[in-house]
Amino acid sequence: MQLPVLVQSAAVRQAVSDTLCGCPSVCLQGTDVFESRLLDVFLTLLQDQVNAVRMAATQSLRSLAKYLGTAWIRARLLPRLNARLVDRAASTYLQRITVLYAVRDVVTAPACADISDAFLPLLLTSFEDDVPNVQFVAVQAAAAALDAGTLTRAQIAEVHAALLKMGNTSKLDVDVRYFTEIALSKCA
Structure with missing residues (x-):
């Protein structure tokens, strides 16, 4: 537009x-x-x-x-944000990072705790992005969500497993690895 x-x-x-x-x-x-x-x-x-x-x-x-309302966010906005994050050929890494900042702002808001399950897959998918900057922002967003206390135990377990998998990747950027370890410590 x-x-x-x-x-x-x-x-x-x-x-x-x-x-x-x-x-x-x-x-x-x-x-x-x-x-x-x-x-x-x-x-x-x-x-x-x-x-x-x-x-x-x-x-x-x-x-x-x-x-x-969070129902509108889930039904109308989330699919459009997800499309920008998933289709790497049609988006730049800056657009993906912006979506992750948006995800962070939603999942850390207490009023949005009921839709954190809908946004969690966006974070987990971004852990596997090829661009270290995207991984970095995804890990920071996950850490912010863990700090905010808006995730359920099952969601925390999902984040923990994904962070462990990410941390065991040999090609992981040194800064991303450092912040992955910090986020892992918040899962306890």
């Missing part, structure tokens, strides 16, 4: 991202209104070339969950 000329400035895009999903007047009109008017803009901001704009968009996910 091409943004209007007014939003070509990175500062304007960041301001739009900061206020877009935290705007209760639009979100309170319902999911249909948000989807028809703002969802494409929100998804475009997640792919922005400026990191601050992408991060502002990921941080607004908590507001989306608050106003639109």
Whole structure:
């Protein structure tokens, strides 16, 4: 989606991202209104070339969950995020990292604990990414979820097993290995 000329400035895009999903007047009109008017803009901001704009968009996910509900996040947003993460040929590593930051922001929010099971596969899949930066962010997101206490015992066991498998990979980047060990210590 091409943004209007007014939003070509990175500062304007960041301001739009900061206020877009935290705007209760639009979100309170319902999911249909948000989807028809703002969802494409929100998804475009997640792919922005400026990191601050992408991060502002990921941080607004908590507001989306608050106003639109976790059921909407699970049914409508998660499949679109998953598609960006899984299709490595159609996404850049920066887009995959942005999705992982979004996942981190959702799974660490207490209000979103009921949908952490839906986001967990995205993290676990990212442990196997070929790009160390993606693995690094995935491990940090997993550690943040473990710290937040929003994962069940079964989910913690899944994360633990995936981290052990990842840690036993001989080609693992030294920094990723270090943070994998830190995340493993949080599984106890």
